[in-house]
Amino acid sequence: xxxxxxxVHDLSVAFGALKAVDRVSLDLRxxxxxxxxxxxxxxxxxxxxLIAGGLRPASGRITFLGRDITRRDTAARARMGLARSFQxxxxxxxxxxxxxxxxxxxxxxxxxxGFFMPALSDRSxxxxxxxxxxxxxxxxxxxxxxxxxxxxxxxxxEVAMALAQHPKAFLLDEPMAGLGPDxxxxxxxxxxxxxxxxxxxxxxxxxxxxxxxxxxISVLVYGRVVASxxxxxxxxxxxxxxxxxxxxxxx
Amino acid sequence: MxxxxxxxxxxxxxxxxxxxxxxxMGEPFVITLATKVAILALAGVGLxxxxxxxxxxxxxxxxxxxxxxxxxxxLAAPVQAYEPLMTWPIEVPGTKSMPVIWAAAMAAGALAALxxxxxxxxxxxxxxxxxxxxxGQMLFYFAxxxxxxxxxxxxxxxxxxxxxxxNTLDPIQFFALAFGLLALALLFAHLLARSRFGLALQGARQxxxxxxALGIRPYTLRLTxxxxxxxxxxxxxxxxxxxxxxxxxxxxxxxxxxxxxxxxILGGVGRLFGPVAxxxxxxxxxxxxxxxxxxxxxxxxxxxxxxxxxARGGMIGALAGRQxxxx
Amino acid sequence: MSALLLxxxxxxxxxxxxxxxxxxxxxxxxxxxxxxxNLAHGSLYMVGAFACAAVAAATGSFWLGLAAxxxxxAAAGALVELTVIRRLYARDHLDQVLATFALILVFSEGxxxxxxxxxxxxxxxxGLSGPVTLPGGLDYPxxxxxxxxxxxxxxxxxxxxxxxxxxGIRIRAGEADREMIAALGVDISRLYTAVFALxxxxxxxxxxxxxxxxxxQVGMGEPVLILAFVVIVIGGIGxxxxxxxxxxxxxxxDTLGRFLLPAAFGHIMDPSSATSVGAALxxxxxxxxxxxxxxxxxxxxYGRA
Numbered sequence: 047x048x049x050x051x052x053x054v055h056d057l058s059v060a061f062g063a064l065k066a067v068d069r070v071s072l073d074l075r076x077x078x079x080x081x082x083x084x085x086x087x088x089x090x091x092x093x094x095x096l097i098a099g100g101l102r103p104a105s106g107r108i109t110f111l112g113r114d115i116t117r118r119d120t121a122a123r124a125r126m127g128l129a130r131s132f133q134x135x136x137x138x139x140x141x142x143x144x145x146x147x148x149x150x151x152x153x154x155x156x157x158x159x160g161f162f163m164p165a166l167s168d169r170s171x172x173x174x175x176x177x178x179x180x181x182x183x184x185x186x187x188x189x190x191x192x193x194x195x196x197x198x199x200x201x202x203x204e205v206a207m208a209l210a211q212h213p214k215a216f217l218l219d220e221p222m223a224g225l226g227p228d229x230x231x232x233x234x235x236x237x238x239x240x241x242x243x244x245x246x247x248x249x250x251x252x253x254x255x256x257x258x259x260x261x262x263i264s265v266l267v268y269g270r271v272v273a274s275x276x277x278x279x280x281x282x283x284x285x286x287x288x289x290x291x292x293x294x295x296x297x
Numbered sequence: 298m299x300x301x302x303x304x305x306x307x308x309x310x311x312x313x314x315x316x317x318x319x320x321x322m323g324e325p326f327v328i329t330l331a332t333k334v335a336i337l338a339l340a341g342v343g344l345x346x347x348x349x350x351x352x353x354x355x356x357x358x359x360x361x362x363x364x365x366x367x368x369x370x371x372l373a374a375p376v377q378a379y380e381p382l383m384t385w386p387i388e389v390p391g392t393k394s395m396p397v398i399w400a401a402a403m404a405a406g407a408l409a410a411l412x413x414x415x416x417x418x419x420x421x422x423x424x425x426x427x428x429x430x431x432x433g434q435m436l437f438y439f440a441x442x443x444x445x446x447x448x449x450x451x452x453x454x455x456x457x458x459x460x461x462x463x464n465t466l467d468p469i470q471f472f473a474l475a476f477g478l479l480a481l482a483l484l485f486a487h488l489l490a491r492s493r494f495g496l497a498l499q500g501a502r503q504x505x506x507x508x509x510a511l512g513i514r515p516y517t518l519r520l521t522x523x524x525x526x527x528x529x530x531x532x533x534x535x536x537x538x539x540x541x542x543x544x545x546x547x548x549x550x551x552x553x554x555x556x557x558x559x560x561x562i563l564g565g566v567g568r569l570f571g572p573v574a575x576x577x578x579x580x581x582x583x584x585x586x587x588x589x590x591x592x593x594x595x596x597x598x599x600x601x602x603x604x605x606x607x608a609r610g611g612m613i614g615a616l617a618g619r620q621x622x623x624x
Numbered sequence: 625m626s627a628l629l630l631x632x633x634x635x636x637x638x639x640x641x642x643x644x645x646x647x648x649x650x651x652x653x654x655x656x657x658x659x660x661x662n663l664a665h666g667s668l669y670m671v672g673a674f675a676c677a678a679v680a681a682a683t684g685s686f687w688l689g690l691a692a693x694x695x696x697x698a699a700a701g702a703l704v705e706l707t708v709i710r711r712l713y714a715r716d717h718l719d720q721v722l723a724t725f726a727l728i729l730v731f732s733e734g735x736x737x738x739x740x741x742x743x744x745x746x747x748x749x750x751g752l753s754g755p756v757t758l759p760g761g762l763d764y765p766x767x768x769x770x771x772x773x774x775x776x777x778x779x780x781x782x783x784x785x786x787x788x789x790x791x792g793i794r795i796r797a798g799e800a801d802r803e804m805i806a807a808l809g810v811d812i813s814r815l816y817t818a819v820f821a822l823x824x825x826x827x828x829x830x831x832x833x834x835x836x837x838x839x840x841q842v843g844m845g846e847p848v849l850i851l852a853f854v855v856i857v858i859g860g861i862g863x864x865x866x867x868x869x870x871x872x873x874x875x876x877x878d879t880l881g882r883f884l885l886p887a888a889f890g891h892i893m894d895p896s897s898a899t900s901v902g903a904a905l906x907x908x909x910x911x912x913x914x915x916x917x918x919x920x921x922x923x924x925x926y927g928r929a
Contacts, residue, residue, distance in 0.1 A: 100509075136506065158513045
């Protein structure tokens with residue numbers, strides 16, 4: 047078995063009396079999509095926040111590419127190759143599609159401190175940005191301000207920005223929320239190809255997509271991992287059926 | 298955008314033409330007014346780097362303006378007293394050379410902005426406003442209570458400092474210097490806004506969490522912008538002290554901070570030439586309304602109130618229409 | 625240096641601190657409830673002082689003047705809230721700063737227009753002038769003791785108001801969730817006007833009370849406003865308790881610093897430079913205190929952040 051790209055060990059954080067994440071351990075291996083599912087309020091987004099660096103854990107460790115990153119800040123983790131998308135679309139709304147992705151390329155190059163040369167005339171930035179924009183099919187929208195994009199387009203813009211980081215792992219927080227069936231199908235395709243770039247830790251409510259894409263699934267309930275395994279295993283797990291899916295039958 | 302470009306060109310040409318006409322008509326006072334506009338606009342260009350590009354509402358830029366002024370006074374005063382600037386550990390003479398004074402003023406302004414910014418940027422929003430205001434006030438009280446450089450009375454310089462090849466005592470030549478520096482600063486601000494740094498800084502204004510997740514620290518971006526901003530405003534302060542041949546704690550007062558912000562806003566936040574339009578309007582109002590009533594600032598207040606409540610794009614916004622730089 | 629002198633200075637610091645609290649309480653309340661930064665709070669302090677001085681001069685009664693200061697500042701506050709401030713709640717902080725900066729210009733120049741540029745003098749009421757002898761033999765001005773008493777009473781009143789009354793519950797609910805409180809049927813715009821007028825009245829009262837110790841003049845409010853900001857940054861925005869602790873810290877630090885630092889420097893340098901170095905450092909002391917709090921707790925001592 048290959049070494050995991052990303053691993054969390056016994057990670058915990060509490061907000062007041064609420065244990066949002068309670069001694070969670072999981073890992074992400076090369077080439078896989080590891081889906082994280084669970085009911086609302088189970089702590090999925092909190093866990094993503096802990097791994098990306100916006101939140102500090104009370105205890106536990108996070109290792110990425112074999113190094114302990116628990117004490118590094120968000121920007122340092124991003125520069126190591128941890129790319130993140132947010133649950134609520136998070137782009138610079140006044141910037142055009144091109145400016146947003148150019149900014150991402152700039153971050154990946156680690157060179158944000160040029161003061162005189164126009165960024166948008168720098169081919170080393172814009173050529174690469176255009177490639178990533180083309181990958182998500184937004185080339186005809188490059189000059190549109192991100193704030194004016196349709197919801198699904200904004201989601202794709204986020205993927206282009208994540209791609210621009212040349213990540214070693216993706217953290218995607220509900221990338222398909224609010225997309226509608228057609229958008230979700232299209233997006234499933236994009237994610238399926240994305241796994242060849244880097245493994246994905248995927249938080250998603252769309253069970254069709256999860257069961258189609260995931261190599262492994264972990265189920266989070268009240269901040270704890272109650273089950274973890276292959277798709278078939280999770281489908282069959284009675285505890286998961288009860289705790290998470292209620293009386294619904296699985297697709 | 299085309300209309301704004303035309304407007305900017307007209308603005309700069311007007312600022313250049315007025316003193317030239319005044320020179321021809323023998324009206325040195327008007328040249329001095331135009332010089333004041335150029336210098337105050339320069340201070341505004343400095344603040345606009347922090348405020349317009351970085352979204353940092355600093356109400357303490359008088360600190361940098363005053364530091365620039367005092368840098369001029371402290372360097373030039375020993376010369377007229379025939380004393381060295383300092384004797385220990387090595388003897389350093391004062392200077393009457395503008396380029397040296399400018400460099401010192403910008404370095405001092407940058408250093409102060411680094412210290413104030415490093416602390417203030419640990420917070421955001423309304424805390425940042427209050428803290429920058431408070432640090433400005435700290436320097437104001439320090440200048441009043443520190444007797445070495447005139448304390449409350451300030452410091453007078455009898456002869457304007459010199460610039461190689463120019464007669465700075467001639468109002469039009471001094472205006473040319475101030476105008477040249479303003480044009481340079483505008484060019485720099487223009488390049489900065491489009492540079493890699495400008496892109497990242499404006500991104501951090503709109504969405505700091507996103508910029509951090511792309512591997513760029515918003516704190517460092519903002520601090521860098523704040524330092525650049527402080528240095529430019531300090532340069533304006535050195536020129537302003539040279540214009541008046543006088544520096545006093547008033548340059549450090551909270552009113553000065555408010556007024557520098559008013560230049561930026563009257564013209565339009567985030568617009569490159571906003572501070573030029575704003576400073577020109579401010580000086581015109583001061584001159585006209587001040588001639589009509591001793592209480593002209595009452596009317597300034599009402600005008601400012603009307604602009605904030607009803608015309609949010611400022612002067613350039615009203616004349617040139619919408620733009621996207623500021624949210 | 626005698627212990628009596630030190631106690632006297634500590635009492636001065638306490639008096640200064642409680643008056644700063646009265647000023648800062650209104651600011652922090654307005655910020656906590658409405659999310660508004662109000663630079664014109666210092667103008668309301670000035671309005672209170674001028675109203676008190678004018679009415680006291682006309683009627684000969686300080687107490688009528690004091691009532692006038694409360695009424696005038698509350699009325700000015702309500703008027704400003706209805707005409708200008710309520711348009712700013714939904715705006716960003718930059719617009720709030722500019723509009724309230726414009727209000728300072730209007731208030732200051734308007735007052736100069738009405739009263740002229742010369743300071744007015746407000747006398748301490750006859751019954752409260754002169755010193756009292758405290759246990760231990762210290763002669764201390766009665767009026768300053770009364771200010772301490774009034775300040776502490778207002779602090780107690782505010783804690784009670786926030787903690788135990790319907791208005792307080794509304795205020796706390798408003799802090800927590802504006803839409804919720806509107807949905808409960810409370811008239812939110814009337815509540816906002818009331819809170820703003822209350823803060824204004826407190827500022828006006830502080831202006832009148834302190835005006836009797838100093839002179840009453842245009843521009844007297846802003847230095848106090850900036851100190852109140854320092855208080856709020858130290859205490860944490862929106863917290864009345866933070867404002868109280870911050871105000872006492874600032875009042876004590878400033879007063880004792882001005883008293884002790886020149887003397888302390890006197891041990892290591894000659895008296896005249898000790899006085900100037902000590903005074904210069906003392907003038908910066910509270911800002912250094914603020915910087916220290918920022919390093920340790922960026923959200924303030926009682927801040928929620």
